Amino acid sequence: xxxxxxxxxxxxxxxxxTFMLVLGTCPTLGLISSAMSAAGMGLTVVVILTLSNILxxxxxxxxxxxxxxxxxxxxxxxxxxLARMFLEKFVPDLYDSLGGFLALIVVNCIILGRxxxxxxxxxVLESAVDGLATGxxxxxALTLMGIICEFIGKGSVFGLHxxxxxxxxxxxxxxxxxxxxxxxxxxxxxxxxxxxSKRVKANxxxxxxxxxxxx
Amino acid sequence: MAxxxxxxxxxxxxxxxxxxKTYGICPFLGVSKKTSSAVGMGVAxxxxxxxxxxxxFPVYWYxxxxxxxxxxxxxxxxxxIASIVQMLEKIIQKISPxxxxxxxxxxxxxxxxxxxxxxxxxxxxxxxLPGDIVLDSATMNLGWAALYALFAxxxxxxxxxxxxxxxxxxxxxxxxxxxxxxxxxxxxxxFICMAFMVFKSITIGG
Numbered sequence: 389x390x391x392x393x394x395x396x397x398x399x400x401x402x403x404x405x406t407f408m409l410v411l412g413t414c415p416t417l418g419l420i421s422s423a424m425s426a427a428g429m430g431l432t433v434v435v436i437l438t439l440s441n442i443l444x445x446x447x448x449x450x451x452x453x454x455x456x457x458x459x460x461x462x463x464x465x466x467x468x469x470l471a472r473m474f475l476e477k478f479v480p481d482l483y484d485s486l487g488g489f490l491a492l493i494v495v496n497c498i499i500l501g502r503x504x505x506x507x508x509x510x511x512v513l514e515s516a517v518d519g520l521a522t523g524x525x526x527x528x529a530l531t532l533m534g535i536i537c538e539f540i541g542k543g544s545v546f547g548l549h550x551x552x553x554x555x556x557x558x559x560x561x562x563x564x565x566x567x568x569x570x571x572x573x574x575x576x577x578x579x580x581x582x583x584x585s586k587r588v589k590a591n592x593x594x595x596x597x598x599x600x601x602x603x
Numbered sequence: 604m605a606x607x608x609x610x611x612x613x614x615x616x617x618x619x620x621x622x623x624k625t626y627g628i629c630p631f632l633g634v635s636k637k638t639s640s641a642v643g644m645g646v647a648x649x650x651x652x653x654x655x656x657x658x659x660f661p662v663y664w665y666x667x668x669x670x671x672x673x674x675x676x677x678x679x680x681x682x683x684i685a686s687i688v689q690m691l692e693k694i695i696q697k698i699s700p701x702x703x704x705x706x707x708x709x710x711x712x713x714x715x716x717x718x719x720x721x722x723x724x725x726x727x728x729x730x731x732l733p734g735d736i737v738l739d740s741a742t743m744n745l746g747w748a749a750l751y752a753l754f755a756x757x758x759x760x761x762x763x764x765x766x767x768x769x770x771x772x773x774x775x776x777x778x779x780x781x782x783x784x785x786x787x788x789x790x791x792x793x794f795i796c797m798a799f800m801v802f803k804s805i806t807i808g809g
Contacts (some may be wrong), residue, residue: 412783461681465678495717506624545746564625569786573786
């Protein structure tokens with residue numbers, strides 16, 4: 389059970405694809421000007437990433453090592469095509485707001501990265517958990533930045549009007565870059581603080597043990 | 604003539620791939636630490652974008668559309684791009700080892716570059732340009748598409764070079780530990796984007 393907890397925490401926080409690894413930046417910067425499209429993108433990626441991790445993990449013994457990347461790309465491209473048809477039919481609003489970035493999920497480094505780094509070495513359940521956790525890490529990060537950008541840039545959150553004051557720059561790519569950069573800085577700072585306090589605690593414990601042994 | 608100028612202006616300035624469309628951010632942030640590598644990456648991306656458009660455009664309009672398999676375009680395009688990149692790498696390695704050393708190392712990275720897939724997907728729908736010119740399926744042809752792809756690549760290279768110049772200068776200044784690396788690069792990119800927002804006001808003709 390501890391293993392799944394570690395995979396989940398890694399995906400959500402310690403190897404968060406958006407803040408720690410800085411992968412999949414194109415859809416992030418393109419879509420965080422609106423919280424709704426950011427969350428929609430994130431959830432689409434969760435579904436595709438989980439399914440691709442499961443499929444690749446199932447086929448990891450069948451796929452020859454030399455041609456693994458083309459095989460992964462075919463699997464991912466098929467899933468993206470299916471997702472695009474599904475969204476066009478059932479959620480046309482989201483389909484329109486995602487625009488060209490829906491097709492570009494194919495070349496999203498997160499999905500290929502997880503396939504290459506995780507799914508081809510682990511069993512199906514672990515890969516599914518990893519896909520879900522990494523995808524949720526991506527979704528949370530995107531939604532958080534989407535809320536910030538939309539609140540400052542358009543004075544609304546998820547399309548709900550909140551205030552009349554707005555700074556238009558934050559609804560453009562320039563504002564997205566600024567918010568993304570500052571969020572990475574803050575996240576790194578907090579993680580560093582957390583790790584430092586853990587290290588301090590460990591050092592203190594070690595010293596106490598030493599003292600006790602000396603006694 | 605108006606279309607010609609509109610395509611160049613749109614591809615390089617008003618709809619720049621990095622600063623307006625935010626395609627191809629991974630190489631923009633990853634390979635922009637030195638000007639020489641930024642130029643190498645930019646030229647490689649421009650070349651692949653141009654060749655990919657020259658191949659995918661006819662394949663889509665003259666093969667996939669008549670056969671009714673245009674819904675498979677993502678799978679086809681990504682395969683065409685991957686094969687072009689592989690082929691180019693082999694050809695450059697054979698013809699000019701010195702060029703391979705400066706540019707070839709960036710080629711494998713380009714397969715998973717949004718800018719290349721993005722530019723090939725761009726010509727499947729109507730394309731609106733500054734000056735209220737719209738290229739729809741009747742007026743769009745291979746020449747316009749190739750021109751757009753070439754100048755989109757040039758616009759990409761332009762922003763890459765500006766960014767790498769600014770990052771080289773940034774090396775001389777001390778930044779706090781938390782914002783060094785990606786965050787300060789993104790703040791720099793924010794200023795470049797703000798500068799490019801000015802070009803939105805370009806109009807053509809009357």
